[in-house]
Amino acid sequence: MSLDHVTHLECTLCGAEYDPNQVIYTCPEHEGVKGILEVTYDYDAIHDDFDASLDGAIPSQWKYEPFLPVSADATRVTLQEGGTELFDAPQLGAELGVKALVKDDGRNPTGCFKDRASSIAVTKARHAGRDIITCASTGNAAASLSGYAARGGLDCRIFVPGDAPEGKLAQPLVYGADVLAVDGSYDEAYDLSVTVTDEYGWYNRNAAINPFQVEGKRTVGHELAEQSVVRGSVPDWVVYSMGDGCTISGAWKGFKEFYDLDYVEEYPRMLGVQAEGAPAIHDAFHEHDDVSDIAETLADSISVGRPRNTIKACRALEESGGDAVLVTDEAILEAEALLGRTEGIFAEPAAAASVAGVRKARETGIIEPDETVVVTSTGFGLKDTKGAQQATGAVDSIDPSLSEVESLYGTSEQAPADD
Ligand SMILES: *Cc1c(COP(=O)(O)O)cnc(C)c1O
């Protein structure tokens, strides 16, 4: 298999370089899985290959194929991921005191932006002749990988924490995966999946340790850059919630590539949002002495105590001149209801955290009034109806009679119809 446009894999800790055609997850110079690798490219070659016009027509992320770390002769495993809408969100913006846009990545094929990475993972695993693929997941990566494994004809075995929301466990079962609910936290499920990968040689899709996974997430940055070109302006801020920190680093890397290639004239500042109950990347970015490793938040997709990609995430925040904030679970639930009520977009709690982060950043003066802010909805809310009900309260139950409706809204004062 050849990856001519990938120059090497570079360790984010010690700078050692590795051959991208070998399957290497992390740098062997460090204990455990700390030496996360960065994929580096030959951008002259990519630029020569990339002839799509940046006209806003994005049928899927494969529009940017020359940027993706897959061999030219690999068969794509795709469900048309990416190419998601960037909506003007005036009602939401009025509530938050900014000019708001929403990048709705919850409308990817399995309901989550992780499909961008899963498509690459399964394409690469199949091309490498692997027939079993695995990952650990707070829920969405499992659902996503299972769907793409089914599509690509691979067996999928996944590790999830036992308390993942039911909707996220139903999905991989329907896609035919073996779902192993680990009696423990996400961090424990993660460690087990890494051990099992070493032991059995299954292909591991975990975004942090598999250096190619963040690469699929770059396409959301490519899309935001292209959509900025079409709109004629680059947003001041792009906001992401952070769990392991892979997503925000991928999105930043993608946008920055288009900036460096002069496809777009400016770049946004990245705002990373974490829950107060899982603040590790925030703490590292703000150089707290004791980086907390607790993970206690109802936003399950960002309930990560020991993020695998802190270095890349902090790099994205620093390079872009961005910042990191924390939000409470209460604020996350309020934001989920706000986004639904103002713009008709149903986000899961971890996705709504980005909206809560904008409110927090406005209150603390990080985001100025009337700046243009893209909030990214990373996942669809229907996967977690329990979380949603906590955000909205229950339905009103009534008897099937007009008087019940009148007791709620008063008697009708409707004017007689004109003739
Ligand atoms: C995975 C996930 C995140 C966090 O992404 P990281 O790469 O772990 O930082 C945020 N929102 C949703 C909906 C997710 O599924």
Ligand SMILES: [Zn+2]
């Ligand atoms: Zn190293």
